[in-house]
Amino acid sequence: MPKKTIRRLMPDHNTIKSNKHLQVFGALLHNANLWHLNRHSVAKAFAVGLFFAFIPVPFQMILAAGTSIIVHANLPLAIALVWITNPLTMPAIFYFCWLLGTWIVGGEEHEFYFEASWQWVVDSITTIGPEFLIGCGAAAITFSTLGYFAIQGLWRYHVIKEWNKRKVSRN
Template identity: 30%
Template sequence: MRKWFKRISPDREVLLANRWLRPIAHRLSHPEIWHFNRRNVARGVALGLFVGFVLPLGQIVVAALLAATARGNLLVAAAATLVTNPLTFPPIYYAAYRTGSFLIGSAGESPQANRAHTGAMMEALTSASLPTLVGLLLFAIVSAAAGFALVHLGWRFSLARQWRRRMQSGAVDSYQDGKD
């Protein structure tokens, strides 16, 4: 997966030469935000998931700026925001509304958007916005923590599997025999 992601990602020098990115190019030139290691990828996933759930618009830009500031992987942070896309947006926001309504105790109240005048529509939107915001914040925090932990666990299991394969193939034994 790492090789595929590196192959499809844009070249760092091309991005830094872009005239629109010149004002922040000094932030983007730091090599740590372009490396694919366990810590940077985990930070990028956590930041991208958090921003993806909290912000409905401008997610990729904000996640990239946060990743540059927190030294997370910039490309992974931008890609992780795509958890909320046009296909997943309605079910996520509905689930956030239901979860938030349950948490703040207004599960019995449902917004009545069928009324004719604007005052009732605004009242319905404001009554739905607080539970939705609470639900989205909960989703953002839980998904960021879970994404961070899963990247660390997945990376560790991947390394353990690689070591097992090396041990089974005898590559480590032949290396140690050559050193003696």
Template identity: 35%
Template sequence: MIRFLKLKVHQIGRKVKASPFLNKYFPRFRDRVYWAGDRLSFARAGFIGAFCMMLPVPFQMLLGSILAYYTRANIPLATALAWITNPLTMGFIWYGGYRFGTWLLDTPPLKNIDPNIEIASQQWFSDIFPHIWQPFFLGNMVLGVIIGTIFYLLIAHFHGIQLLKQLFHKPAKSGQ
């Protein structure tokens, strides 16, 4: 099964890299750093993917891929991390960002909301959104930077941690 998945990923990668549109408008698209990468490329992708995950905008995955291209980050990792916010998780993640924003701005969260107002309806945008947009966007943006920075540092320094473990790991004595 794993071999089949690896084969499919390689097939998709070959098709994407051969795309005339992508090669015309993104000339460096075939560069190895975008697909295989190095530690710095993966660290950048970790920041970009986590930051885009927290943004309360549509097409986070596309935004993450474009930002990864322009910052020479690993495109598959940045795209995959942006997928963490999906229709099942976005409500919880963005509500957490809103609550964090209310804490940052020291504003009370809205409590007396009419439950009959449908989210994202015209009435919701006219009655509720003007009161929540500042903590909502600020909280999600700041959390995106914080989580992205954590991902960046973990990925960038993971290799160093592995080297330190190997350096201080004492091999077992054999034959005595």
């Protein structure tokens, strides 16, 4: 994996520890395992970040941070991955989730519009809510699982490739 690239792009852990929104976690942020870049912590971070990216709730970053602390995932990476759903990508992702939920439930498609507000979520709970929430849950579970195993596989592949390079260079 491009460990050096990830390390270069990640914010300093002291900056994250001093973030006012994450102070609720207190001394738990001082666990060194939350800041290490290894195959397991990065794979867990992808699983956590991708899971909460598809869950349509406010404060996704705090939920991702809390889960990262519990499972010892890389905290900055998990928080950064939540931003896959941002104001620019949210309409397309949530439309996909609604289509997925409609397909799972077997319901009929009807007009879908999206507005990035809590009021939209409350108003649409009765019309498109069940399909949307089922689709978000299915996408969250699917993409977090795929992300976890993809990182595990890519990391292993990279390590094996590096070992083979060393073997060739020794001969």
